[in-house]
Amino acid sequence: MSTDTYRDTHTHTDTDPDPDPDPDPDTIHGVWEELVGAALLGTERRQGSPEALLDAAAVLTVRRRAGLRPGEAGPRPDPAPRDPRPAPPEAARRRLAQLLAGRTATGSGGGRRGAAPDLTELLPQWLAAAGRHGYRAPAALVPALLDTARARTDLRPQALALAGVRGLWLARLNPDWRFALRGGAGGAGELPAATDAAGVELLWQEGLFAERVALLGAVRAHEAAAAVRLLETTWATERAEDRLMFLDSLRVGLSEGDEPFLEAALGDRSRNVRATAAELLSALPRSALAGRMAERALACVGPEGVIPPAECDGGMLRDGVVKRPPAGRGERAWWLGQLVEAAPLSCWRERFGGLGPAEIVALPVAEGWAEELHAAWCRAAVRQRDPLWSHALLGSASAPPAAGPATASLAERAKLLSILPEGERAEWVAEFIRAHGLSEAFQLLGACLVPWAGALGEAVVDALDRAREAGSYPWSFSGVMGLAERCLDPAAADRLDSLTTTPQNPLDPTDPSPGAVAYWTEAFQRLTATLRLRATMLTELTPP
Numbered sequence: 058m059s060t061d062t063y064r065d066t067h068t069h070t071d072t073d074p075d076p077d078p079d080p081d082p083d084t085i086h087g088v089w090e091e092l093v094g095a096a097l098l099g100t101e102r103r104q105g106s107p108e109a110l111l112d113a114a115a116v117l118t119v120r121r122r123a124g125l126r127p128g129e130a131g132p133r134p135d136p137a138p139r140d141p142r143p144a145p146p147e148a149a150r151r152r153l154a155q156l157l158a159g160r161t162a163t164g165s166g167g168g169r170r171g172a173a174p175d176l177t178e179l180l181p182q183w184l185a186a187a188g189r190h191g192y193r194a195p196a197a198l199v200p201a202l203l204d205t206a207r208a209r210t211d212l213r214p215q216a217l218a219l220a221g222v223r224g225l226w227l228a229r230l231n232p233d234w235r236f237a238l239r240g241g242a243g244g245a246g247e248l249p250a251a252t253d254a255a256g257v258e259l260l261w262q263e264g265l266f267a268e269r270v271a272l273l274g275a276v277r278a279h280e281a282a283a284a285v286r287l288l289e290t291t292w293a294t295e296r297a298e299d300r301l302m303f304l305d306s307l308r309v310g311l312s313e314g315d316e317p318f319l320e321a322a323l324g325d326r327s328r329n330v331r332a333t334a335a336e337l338l339s340a341l342p343r344s345a346l347a348g349r350m351a352e353r354a355l356a357c358v359g360p361e362g363v364i365p366p367a368e369c370d371g372g373m374l375r376d377g378v379v380k381r382p383p384a385g386r387g388e389r390a391w392w393l394g395q396l397v398e399a400a401p402l403s404c405w406r407e408r409f410g411g412l413g414p415a416e417i418v419a420l421p422v423a424e425g426w427a428e429e430l431h432a433a434w435c436r437a438a439v440r441q442r443d444p445l446w447s448h449a450l451l452g453s454a455s456a457p458p459a460a461g462p463a464t465a466s467l468a469e470r471a472k473l474l475s476i477l478p479e480g481e482r483a484e485w486v487a488e489f490i491r492a493h494g495l496s497e498a499f500q501l502l503g504a505c506l507v508p509w510a511g512a513l514g515e516a517v518v519d520a521l522d523r524a525r526e527a528g529s530y531p532w533s534f535s536g537v538m539g540l541a542e543r544c545l546d547p548a549a550a551d552r553l554d555s556l557t558t559t560p561q562n563p564l565d566p567t568d569p570s571p572g573a574v575a576y577w578t579e580a581f582q583r584l585t586a587t588l589r590l591r592a593t594m595l596t597e598l599t600p601p
Contacts, residue, residue, distance in 0.1 A: 089117055134230060138222040142193035148597040149187070150195045156180040157201040172582035174590050178543055180205070182591060184215035186598050194219045199227060203234045213237075217267075225267070239266045248272050251279035261287055266299065273306050281310040285318050297327040304333050311337060316344050323375055335377025335399070340440050342401035346376050354400035355408055357393055363426040365389035366396065390429050397433035402446050414449035432469070439472045447476040454488035458497065467500045474504040482506070487516040495520045495537045502537070508546040517541055518549060522556060525577045538580050545584070547592035556581040 092114050144150070156176050194202050199220050206216035217224055217237055228237035248271055249256025260272050277284035288303055295303065304322060307315055315337070322334035323346075338346035349372070357364055366373075369380045369392050377399070382391035402414070409417050422430055431450065438446035451473050458467070474482050486501045495517070502509075502517070509517060521541070524534055557578065 088113075089121070092117065134226075137226040140193045140221045140223055142191055142221065143600075144195055145187055145190070145192040145598060146601060149183075149192075149594075150198070152594055152597055153183060153187075153195065153198055154201075156183055157198060157205055172579050172586060174542070174583060174587040175539075178539065179587070179591065179594065181212060181215065182543065183594055183598075184212065184219055186595055188215055188218055190598055190600065192219070192598075193221050194224070196223060199223050203227060203231075203237060207233060207236060225265075237267070248275050251276045251283070257287065261291070266302075270302060270306065273303060274309070277306065277310055281312060282314050284310075285315060289318065297330065300325065300327065300330050301333060304330060304337070307337060311340060313341055313343060316341060320345065323377070331375075332377050332379070336440065339377075339399035339401075340442075342403055342441065347399070347401045349376055350396055350399040351401055351404040354396040355404060357396060358430060359408055360410065360420075362423050363393070363430060365393040365426075390426075393426075394429055394433040394436075397430060398436040398440065400437065402434070402437055402441055402443050414443075414446045418449045435469050435473060439476060442476050444476050444478065444481075447473040448481075451477075451485065454485045455492040458493070467497065471500045471504040474501060479506045483509070483511065483513040487512040490516040490520050495524065495534060499537055499540065502540055502544070505544075507544045509541075509544050510546040510548070514546050514549050517545065518552060521581075525556070525581075528573070530573070532576070535580075538584060542584050542587040545588060547588045547595075550585050550588040550592070553581060553585045553588070557585055 092110065095110055096114075145153070156179060159177050202216050202220050203224055206213045206220075213236070220227075220237070224234075224237055228234040248268070249260060251257065257272065257276060260268055264272065273284055273287065276287055284307070292300065292303075304319075307319075319334045319338050323331055323338075325331050325334065335346060338344045339350060341347060353366065353373070357366060366389060369378055369388075373392070373396075374380060378392060378395045380388075380392075382388050405414075405417055406412065409420070412420075418431065418434070421427075434446065435450050437443075438450060451470060458470075474485065477485065483505050486498060486505055489501060490498050490513075498520075505513060508514070517537075521534065521538070
């Protein structure tokens with residue numbers, strides 16, 4: 058075929074005969090390749106004009122599409138399973154569509170947030186509330202819900218739970234949504250009753266991973282020992298990453314009856330599985346592993362001082378101690394921390410002559426081992442969910458963080474707070490905010506139950522107001538303000554109304570800059586609007 062094919066075949070007049078009225082597919086493909094080559098090399102090298110090239114491409118594109126023969130139809134998919142859960146009320150459906158689209162409540166655009174609520178941050182709360190009501194996703198919104206879950210992994214559990222069996226059905230038909238098939242319980246759909254032995258066995262042997270995870274959780278909730286027996290039937294043939302996920306599901310309802318299975322898992326081929334098994338066993342104070350760890354830890358720590366282990370022997374390795382320390386950590390300090398973390402906290406009272414947690418933590422620790430020892434006790438208190446030790450390690454909320462009894466790390470303190478009862482947790486953080494302000498409290502607030510009500514909510518609002526009055530740099534509080542939009546009790550909106558107006562005091566030279574004043578005003582307006590929108594959302598989700 059000549060290089061002038063496209064020019065020759067598309068410069069004839071309307072009276073010229075069609076040079077090839079019924080070309081075969083190979084000919085059309087060859088001409089198309091010529092056009093592509095001409096476009097890549099330039100029409101001046103192929104003795105043609107750009108106009109002729111584009112005309113030829115347009116005509117040939119129509120020919121290719123018009124001549125396309127339909128492929129053989131595939132089998133129709135089975136109908137989507139029925140989801141027996143009720144759909145949310147109509148107003149709530151419209152709200153979900155708005156949240157998934159990411160539109161602001163006022164429809165405003167532009168790069169600046171303004172005073173309109175950020176709907177993308179309200180979607181998790183809508184999903185959580187819908188889950189508490191037991192709703193299913195409206196059928197028309199399931200695709201958008203799956204797209205959102207694909208983009209935001211933090212929303213996947215709640216989004217897949219709402220999508221239910223229809224979401225799982227769609228995920229099998231669209232590769233972009235395949236993540237839902239391994240998304241945990243949310244995509245599992247209807248499960249057999251935990252007492253239906255045949256149904257449980259069939260789904261466990263043949264189900265998708267998401268279905269099997271959900272099934273194991275359901276059986277575990279019904280009878281903890283039955284879940285372990287089910288897991289044992291296929292344990293040897295499971296993939297390492299699946300064994301890890303299944304083992305992690307035993308955290309719920311963990312008891313001494315799980316010890317034989319977990320003790321056997323200490324010899325697993327996967328290092329991560331072994332480490333998880335050791336962690337779970339150390340959360341059982343009467344387990345054999347906890348006893349072994351206590352014996353090792355008590356040999357290292359006592360009233361007379363701290364003597365870290367000299368080596369990491371085979372027994373320690375089998376019990377989950379990691380031999381190689383991270384960069385910058387000494388080996389012996391690394392091993393000591395792991396031993397103390399895994400030892401039951403109850404063993405220390407006798408070792409220190411009957412002292413309680415607060416008294417033990419307050420004791421001086423010689424030779425620079427205090428930070429290592431206290432950090433290990435913090436991890437142990439979190440792992441064993443011990444509120445007495447957690448409270449002792451937190452100390453007084455009004456004391457300077459660096460002067461705390463155990464840890465100045467806000468991240469570690471947040472973990473300790475999560476162990477305290479909800480009321481104590483909120484009161485401790487409220488006292489911390491009153492003493493130190495909000496800039497240090499961001500991580501601690503994340504450990505508190507939502508919504509922030511009572512003393513905690515009042516402390517947050519008062520601290521924001523003080524920061525504004527003091528002329529603080531407003532953008533440094535944007536993270537706390539965003540958290541308040543999601544977590545403050547909606548009932549606080551009325552109290553915030555007085556903070557949504559711009560103060561006028563041109564004679565005071567200490568006033569913050571006009572830009573800062575406008576920011577604070579706008580931020581409080583957005584906070585108030587968001588709280589009221591959250592209250593409306595909850596009302597819309599209430600069954601009629």
